[in-house]
Amino acid sequence: MTDLSLDGISLLLVWTAIATYVLAFAAYTIDLAQRSAASTVPARSVVVAGPNRSDLQGSEPHQSSGRTGGPPRRMWARIGTSLTVLALLFHLGGTLGRGIAAERVPWANMYEFALTGTLLIVAVYLVVLRLYDLRFLGAFLLGMTVLLLGGATLGFYVEVAPLMDPLKSVWLVIHVFVASLATALFALACGVSVTQLMQGRRERLLAADAAGNAARKGPRFLRTIPSAETLETLAYRFTIVGFMFWSFTLIAGAIWANDSWGRYWGFDVKEVWTFVIWVLYAGYIHARATRGWRGARSAWLSIVGFAAVLFNFTIVNIYFPGLHSYSGLT
């Protein structure tokens, strides 16, 4: 096979996407730095949109009609978003190319899981941007995307190979895709929860220090993003959608296992971790309805939940032998 095989082109596109993500990451980082530097604009008005919307639902046109007279244009954030869209196109091209080269869905081994999973993270982020101004998360999400996608391309890349028999199933298409979608939402929720923790800390410090100036209250860009409470609500919304998908993944996986291995549940390593993650997020949902667990504690649960998702995808796939040994690595 020459380098100009479809798979080779796909790989080239993936690297182009990674490079573009790095640029987008840089742009978002500059945006965060600028948010920190800008000092005069009252924090709220930057993101508070029309009077009837929650303070995250600002889209660009609304903001420019804001009451405080010309909030910052966030040029670097816009550049970041544009670059992200561009990178996503390369990424999509690379993923589709891989699928066409393999003549099947492009999510059947570790490299391809990473390819499709990160694609969905970015796509979900861009979709959500249309509803909420989450560009302060751009640096976090793209940084993670670059690490995961770059790491997978360096470490997990394998040439196109035919599917093993157990993978030839409609459930590969459904189960794995929905799991990736859930992962994308959990990633988003995790990013929001991290921000929520930082914001919550800042709010506590501010409340303690009424003068509110001298001491350091964490990164200054926090002044330009919504309150911890709003962030918490948002993280919750992403999580419950992700949780629906994850529940579906669990059930679909059981149906597949029942066809493939002759039992719907056998506490295989991967099944255990899928279950653990499900229970952790059920815990998160409960925490938000439990006195004393709202706020920071539930945010930690969201972060732990996503850590488990990443662990499941990386360490478990590579180092834990089990029936799900489809990483494609030897």
Add this chain to the structure above:
Amino acid sequence: MSRSRSDSRTTSDPLRPSDHAETDTAVEVTNPSLSVTGWLRWGWTQLTSMRTALLLLLLLAIAAIPGSLFPQRSADPNGVVQWRRNNPEMFPLADGLGLFDVYISPWFSAIHLLLFLSLIGCVIPRAKHHYVALRSRPPRTPSRLSRLPAHRELVVAADAERAIVSASDMLRRSGYRVERYDQRGSFSVSAERGYLRESGNLVFHVALVGVLVSVAVGGSFAFTGQRVVVEGTTFVNALSDYSSFNPGRFVDGTGLVPYSLTLDDFRVAYRLPGTPGAGQAENFDAQITVRQPGEEDTATSVRVNHPITVANDRIYLLGNGYAPTLTVRNGDGDIVFSESQPFLPQDSNMTSLGIIKIPDGLPKQVGLVGFFYPTQGTLPSGAFTSIYPDVVDPVLTFNVFSGDLGIDDGTPRSVYTLDVSGLNQETGGDSEVDSLELRPGDTVDLPNGWGSVTWEIAEEQQPVKRFASLQIQQDPSSGGVLLFSVIAMVGLFAGLFVPRRRVWVKARVDEGLVRIEYAGLARGDDPTLQRAIDELARRHSTSVDAHDTSAAAIDHSHDPSERNPS
């Protein structure tokens, strides 16, 4: 707004739908009287509190993890043997802690039973409460609607009472339950919707119990059995014909339906050398004839991911391999063994290990430990290996052992293993006699003039037969588990996404104008509350022909976070 405000708002606001997540009973009974029932009640209240449920959930997540770090007897028995070999000192301790049977260990069972006890104790009072809520009227309209989280005020030129009647109709049509509360000088309608949220939540939790009960009940009527079937041979569905059989508690194997399965042909394709995934096997296909008493024979095929169902038994294809046909003769030329013996694959190129035990007919009891190489290659060490899984250049080798095979003492021994420790090695190893080596059709002599071994060619094109290993099982729990899982999903969806809210519309005559207030309050997360109130105000006001007086001045809708001082 501080978080504490949101907490108090959600837990103690009298106007908020009171089927809220956290009931206050947990705090009410914090000082148990010293009587036994007092303590029991206290314990029960603790157990069914939201905080306990949460802690038990987190505990369950943590407790499940060791099962992924240690091999489990149920999923990976060989892994347990291996672990024991590697850590002989630690093994008794780890085993004592149940680390190899995590999911049936006392501590894991305790956690999940407590969790479900807590769940039941939680669901029953909530179901009662919800039942009452379902039949009660929407609450009285609060006097100061402007304090509610979603609020809008408009001035219209219309009759106040007529406006409320139309608002009431409008709300009813959008699925609200409505109630009029009129006072002197003001008319109002109180409306409530989203009972389905709590219903969904309850259905979800009850369905989880359903899943657990299905597993427990169905599992005791389940069985799983395995059997290796060589091409051309027949498996009869009777206990004695299984090579392994795991029955549930209420199954003894006497109720098996009589049918038989003949493996007519086993097909598998291997990727050719030089193509991507070379040597990878695919399209496994066991062609089977099913015979049932009183029915015509049916030819069918069992493939990976496509089990077949015979008389409620599900039949799966789990594995495959080669079964060379061998004949052993004694020194006089009498046949003492003639069978197609399954050789179990040891690697992805199908290097396979097979055992032949000949207890009678030779001067001593003889065991043959054989290796089958479908395509023979040679390692740098000189040892044989298989370099391709299909039969291209097949070779069989045997080491011959003699002595007491341990067959006569009654202890059951697997036909696939031979304990050679007490035996005398006649060929290979240190015996200074070469191992036997055969190609299809060959006959070679056993050592000491004991006789000979012949590899019979099965067919012209296919010198070696294949075998399929089948799993035959019945699991009556799976239907219930699936059903309750799907119900749980539906309940989950309703419980998470149906907005539960109260809405009020109040009209007041004020200096000849009619002021209409629209307000809403949610239970739980409700991203569309404000939008719903705005939409209601817009539709209603246009329908009563209102004119929105200078929105900036009177539009009092607000978002709590907007006034955040940070």
